[in-house]
Amino acid sequence: MAFRLGTTARNAACDAIVDLFDVGGAGSIQIRTGAQPTNVADAASGTLLGTLPLSNPAFGSASTGVATANAVTSDTSADNSGTAGHGRFLNNAGTAVADADAAQGSGTINFDNNVIVAGGVIAISSWTVTVPIS
């Protein structure tokens, strides 16, 4: 039988993960060009296109291993122009907690139009973090 996590364990793990985004205050999502760095802890790569502030706390409490983000504030004036390649999720101190690929019509961050224009708006709808059963 495969190793499985019960709901209590999944919720505890999920809450511990998403609480990392709240260290020091509200975290943020950076949208950058190019592929994700090899490791999350590696230095940022690509051109910074924009930054979207997270709520504080960033997520509600997990339920059945799923935590849902509170509102993500849009970047109403993107810093640079380019194609969104990945997102980097930072805590308030600017430390990367996680990252995700971004693409158009696919990818973990699924942009409807992945071309970002300086001075434009970048928006991300609600998102979730899931700790699976196994």
Place this chain on the structure above:
Amino acid sequence: MQRHVGGSFAPPITDEVRLRYAELIDVATDPQVQDAGTKLAKMVYKYQKAHKELPDSDGTPHPSGRGVEVALPQEIVQTIWDHVPFQYEIDGIAKVFDTVSAETDKPLRDACFHLLWFANELTRDRQPITTDKI
């Protein structure tokens, strides 16, 4: 992390902005940038000329939670058909424009990607969702 939807919205391109972009593109040193940029500027011109009398209409909510998607009437689609690149061409143009430095050549880069953003909207046969509409 589950997929979540992102949206990118750019400012409108006025005649003045389009002409300014054309001037920047005219002096681009990379002939590929110059060629693609010139064609996209013409695409925007053709769209604006065709779109002038188009009334705003209802549409469907954009998946990012901001803005509304409004389909273009077929006659406008046909009018601009020859000027709007296919998605695979847009992807190729993005790689060319990405060679324009965000540090040393920002105005040109911003102009190029702004035009490319429009192409990415028009290739879906919809009214570009500019920042004045969200």
